[in-house]
Amino acid sequence: MSAEKKILGKEEIEKIINEYAEKIYNDIGDIDNFAIIGIHTRGVELSDRIRLRMETLAGKAIKYGTLDISFYRDDLATMGKLPVLKETLIEFNINKKNILLVDDVLFTGRTTKAALETLMAFGRPYVIRLFTLVDRGGRELPIQPDYCGYRVEAGADDKVRVKLSGIDKVEDAVYIVSGK
Numbered sequence: 001m002s003a004e005k006k007i008l009g010k011e012e013i014e015k016i017i018n019e020y021a022e023k024i025y026n027d028i029g030d031i032d033n034f035a036i037i038g039i040h041t042r043g044v045e046l047s048d049r050i051r052l053r054m055e056t057l058a059g060k061a062i063k064y065g066t067l068d069i070s071f072y073r074d075d076l077a078t079m080g081k082l083p084v085l086k087e088t089l090i091e092f093n094i095n096k097k098n099i100l101l102v103d104d105v106l107f108t109g110r111t112t113k114a115a116l117e118t119l120m121a122f123g124r125p126y127v128i129r130l131f132t133l134v135d136r137g138g139r140e141l142p143i144q145p146d147y148c149g150y151r152v153e154a155g156a157d158d159k160v161r162v163k164l165s166g167i168d169k170v171e172d173a174v175y176i177v178s179g180k
Contacts, residue, residue, distance in 0.1 A: 004161075008150055008174035013133070016149035017046070020131060021053035024147060028098055033126070035063035035094065039103045039115050040086040043067075045164045046133055047102035063097075065090035069114040088118070095123040104162040106132040106148070109141030134174055136160045155179065 008016075028034045036054075038047030044066050051064050068086040101115055112130060119128065131147040136154040154160055157179025163170050 003178040005176045005178070006173055007152055007176055008134070008172075010165075010172040013149075013172045013174070016133065017049045018053055020147050020149060021050045022057065024050070024100060024129075024131070025054045025057045028100075030098070031058045031060065031062065033096070034098045034100070035065065035092060036100045036102060037065045037067050037090065037119070039101065039111065040066060040068050041167060042104035042133075042162050042164055043102045045166045046104060046131075047100075048166075050100070050102060050131065063092045065092070067101075067115055067118055069111060069118050090122055093123060094119065094125050096126045099125045099128045100131055100147075101128055102131045104133050104164075105160045106130075106135045106143070106145055107138050107160070109139050109143035112143045113141055133162060134160055150174070152176065 036047045036051045038044035047064060051062050055062050066087055066089045068088045070086075099119070101112070101119070103111060103115070106112065116128065119125065129146040130143070132145040133149045135145055135148045135151045137152070138154070138156060152160070154176055155178070159177040159179065161175045161177055163173050163175070165172055
């Protein structure tokens with residue numbers, strides 16, 4: 001029987017977004033050479049929230065895009081079903097841009113690897129930084145977030161579930177669901 005434990009609530013998620021948006025804004029320097037790209041699905045919602053906060057700080061629009069990594073996944077052949085495709089939308093030249101890649105949970109590193117490969121099909125950014133709301137450990141690849149809202153050690157059989165109001169139609173929260 002699985003057990004669910006809430007590890008972040010709406011207020012904590014909002015605080016993480018606001019604090020990291022300000023930190024990233026202060027770190028990037030040239031806002032005109034910067035863009036945010038969210039990985040579907042919840043990375044897109046998080047990237048929108050970060051972008052909106054950074055636009056308030058900058059007083060101007062920030063380039064943004066969305067990324068579907070489905071065809072770059074290294075487990076596509078073993079999934080047993082076709083992935084649900086979502087839109088990759090990058091309407092600007094990423095060459096020599098400072099890119100913030102946004103995802104909800106970092107686990108093995110394979111999603112990030114697929115996202116990097118997908119991005120490279122669009123050009124060669126100057127630098128790519130990674131923001132993840134939750135780093136749950138368990139890496140299989142040498143990938144680490146540059147910005148991480150919350151770190152938790154979850155077991156290999158556990159799941160980290162992120163719920164966001166804009167997608168899931170429930171209050172923002174993050175849960176660990178025990179696999180045993």
